[in-house]
Amino acid sequence: MAEASVSLNKVSVQYGTNAALRDVSVEFPKGAVGLLGPNGAGKSTMLKALLGFVPPRAGRLEVLGLNVAERPLEVRAKLGYMPENDGHIPGMNAVTFVAYCGQLAGLPKADAMQRAHEVLYYVGLGEARYRNVEEYSTGMKQRIKLAQALVHDPELLFLDEPTNGMDPKGRDEMLELIRDLAHNKGVDLILSSHLLPDVEFTCDYVVVLDKGAIATAGSIDQLKGPTGRVFEVRVKGDKDRFIAALSGAGLECHETDEDVMRVFVPGPAGAPGDDQRRICDQAARVGVQVRHLRTSVPTLEDVFARAIGEQ
């Protein structure tokens, strides 16, 4: 793996009696890394622990080679953090707010103001930069959170659910910005999200968290790699029996939002048509009709579903 921007070594974080992270050891390489997991998996806790907001009960956290417990200020000077919740300094317009954040991060006043104008244009708030932040729409608030995280030109960005509450157009624009930052502007970032398409679009590497533990980690291409084939299947009949039959035959199956199931056939490929025959045999065995059967491309969703064991 390439040089790590962030590393956790046997890190445990506890909120009262609830374990938010359990003995987590993982390295985030430089570049764009997705931190995936269902709600409550511990993604935000991990970012907050890396920022020094939440002290770990055990373990060691390092950001850009610096120990978070020993050098929190130096760590935060190199970081930009876009929080999940709305956050702003009351009573300020956008450009004053972003410039103020720049000054807090150590930029001289004049430079902070110049950078504030620049990053506000970059995130698409150039025309709205003299409006009070409290009057902003949800999408604009997401953009200004990105602007305040970028103003001091951090080496590493933490983005916590950056597309939350955005309309489809705004979401696409935000993802384009994140992709541009990571792939064209040389800013390393960790994108925490429960939205698989967001991570798939912007990141090259993914860490999947579930119930406070690492479920899987690796480059997206590698995780989606050809260790099996994926088929889209739609059936008429007792779906649950069909899924049970597939599982019994060693095939993984998970349902999507539509009525199409995604069936993963592990292992090396056999003769053409063998996989389809195996699926149809199971359907015939439990008496369901196969209405649709098509080869598909493995997506991050498959990786995610396999990693956290959803059926």
Next chain:
Amino acid sequence: MSPIHDQSYRHYEGERRPLGRAWTVIAATGMRSLLARKWFLAVLLLAWIMFIVRTVHIYVVTMYPTANQMLPIDARMFMQFVEQQSMFVFFVTVFCGAGLIANDRRANALQIYLSKPLLRMEYIGGKLAILVSFLLFVTLVPALLLLMLQVMFAGNLDFIKANLYVIPAIVLACLMRVTVASCAMLALSSLSKSTRYVAILYTGIIFFTEAMFGVLAVVTGSTRVAWVSISANLENITDVLFRQPHRYDAPVTVSILVLLGLLAVSISVLERRVRGVEIVS
């Protein structure tokens, strides 16, 4: 061909301030923001009315020494001035202090502040500096200016020489009032997201302890219970600083301990409440 300004993202290559000075940014920005409000400027100006009255007093007594018998210029006069300013300490504390942390909590700003390279102590220090500066502006600054005016009008240092203890007494009495008010208000401000609620809470605490002292004094027929009132504790210690007869029977050491306890509680509250993440058990 003229260069076209790149409005895309650019890396910053300029200088950066050393770590540990972010509190000055917080303090300066907070002060500018308050001074931009006309009503706050009005409160600050009103707080100097007593200074003008006392200046006239000192001038008249210096020009017409016979007036000194009726309106003497002595340590007691300076003590009275510091105590009269307590009313403005209250107003400035409520108007300026109630929202210092409460507004940040309402807007989820703490996570923004603390994700920057600054310690929680720096954040609290910056906020405290705003309140302390304005409170010193309405207490210590006019009190010391009055002393200087006395010297200027008299044209000699006789009063200072005869009452050398007045200078440290003014400084300590003002610092004590400012520190107690600032820390208590900042702690209360960290407890809520509502500025109005914080202002009411602070006012309630000041008046409730005063009323409780009044009731207990009537019931017990003694002022030994003055320690229950924050204001009475301040007055009790001020009497000692200005070498004046004690107004209350409560021991000064008890008053000092009560105020130190109040400061300790305030610091403890701030330590618990000012965090980048709120943990709800």
